[in-house]
Amino acid sequence: MGSDGMDVGFLGLGIMGIAMARNLLKRGFKVTVWNRSPAKCEELAKEGASIGSSPADVVKKCPITIAMLADPSVALSVALGPDGVVEGISPGKGYVDMSTVDSGTSSRIAEAVAAKGGDFLEAPVSGSKQPAEMATLIILAAGSKSLFDKVRPAFDAMGKKSFYLNDVGGGAKMKLVVNMIMGSMMAAFSEGLSLADKAGLSQQTLLEVLELGAMGNPMFKMKGPSMIDGKYTTAFPLKHQQKDMRLALALGDELAQSMPVAAAANETYKKARSLGLGDQDFSAVHQALAHEAANASDSAKAAA
Numbered sequence: 001m002g003s004d005g006m007d008v009g010f011l012g013l014g015i016m017g018i019a020m021a022r023n024l025l026k027r028g029f030k031v032t033v034w035n036r037s038p039a040k041c042e043e044l045a046k047e048g049a050s051i052g053s054s055p056a057d058v059v060k061k062c063p064i065t066i067a068m069l070a071d072p073s074v075a076l077s078v079a080l081g082p083d084g085v086v087e088g089i090s091p092g093k094g095y096v097d098m099s100t101v102d103s104g105t106s107s108r109i110a111e112a113v114a115a116k117g118g119d120f121l122e123a124p125v126s127g128s129k130q131p132a133e134m135a136t137l138i139i140l141a142a143g144s145k146s147l148f149d150k151v152r153p154a155f156d157a158m159g160k161k162s163f164y165l166n167d168v169g170g171g172a173k174m175k176l177v178v179n180m181i182m183g184s185m186m187a188a189f190s191e192g193l194s195l196a197d198k199a200g201l202s203q204q205t206l207l208e209v210l211e212l213g214a215m216g217n218p219m220f221k222m223k224g225p226s227m228i229d230g231k232y233t234t235a236f237p238l239k240h241q242q243k244d245m246r247l248a249l250a251l252g253d254e255l256a257q258s259m260p261v262a263a264a265a266n267e268t269y270k271k272a273r274s275l276g277l278g279d280q281d282f283s284a285v286h287q288a289l290a291h292e293a294a295n296a297s298d299s300a301k302a303a304a
């Protein structure tokens, strides 16, 4: 399915948003962008995008507007705040929020959009910076089915598979479950790398052993070598992974689902944030464990 010169607005040009909006431009969409920091809009304007002066301005200019924003409080302020999305919404317009937020945040935005006669779809994504650049994201949409059908060509330009998960909340919850699993896996992997090192084993050999067995996966394969080198180039900011652990745990609280593994992993991500690692890649959770190990050996030396 082609773009047919479809007009799309795009709010939020962070690591993910800029790559996603660029793929829309490449596939022939007419894209109007807005970002809090205007320099990122200028970058896309050189590639053919128009620039809107506010979220409301973008929504007024485009039949469908997509957003990719940091967290629930930002998603709410951009949607409901002054010069926000809802100010620009009128009957027939669609708003698609692809940020990772909790279902309560999504529902508040959906209600405000519906009150102005607009259509709403939540559509968080699975996949990081590279899948965003390669247009291979997995899109987890829920809300207005007619908007899902309308925005499908744009999803196809940004992702490899789009799921329609029924009522608002279905996409948000699926995304939180997926990222809770991912965050727990990364924390366990980091502990394993640290334990192997302390035990005098080669971390490189550990990677090879894992890769050959049933636990081999693209994430360990891609992140492992740079983690061993202590390099955490940001693809998925650690502060966002901790936000997702927090939101997934809140969902578990609400549903009385015990999640001891995720709760322990969340503590490690919190520790990493408190060490100033929030803007590094989420694999820098490994660094928090190394810091703990260094502290423990300092106190052992002091006690000796």
Ligand SMILES: NC(=O)c1ccc[n+]([C@@H]2O[C@H](COP(=O)([O-])OP(=O)(O)OC[C@H]3O[C@@H](n4cnc5c(N)ncnc54)[C@H](OP(=O)(O)O)[C@@H]3O)[C@@H](O)[C@H]2O)c1
Pocket (backbone or CB within 6 Å): 011, 012, 013, 014, 015, 016, 017, 035, 036, 037, 040, 068, 069, 070, 071, 074, 077, 078, 098, 099, 100, 101, 125, 126, 127, 128, 129, 235, 236, 237, 240, 241
């Ligand atoms: N990176 C990944 O691997 C990945 C994968 C899947 C899902 N996600 C989710 O996708 C969303 C975006 O992630 P990202 O990695 O692109 O994050 P990011 O690089 O931190 O970008 C965040 C975006 O939100 C904007 N923003 C932050 N605070 C704002 C405020 N107070 N008012 C208005 N705009 C504000 C930023 O604007 P500025 O440019 O002005 O800072 C930027 O456009 C998050 O919900 C994240 O959890 C990320």
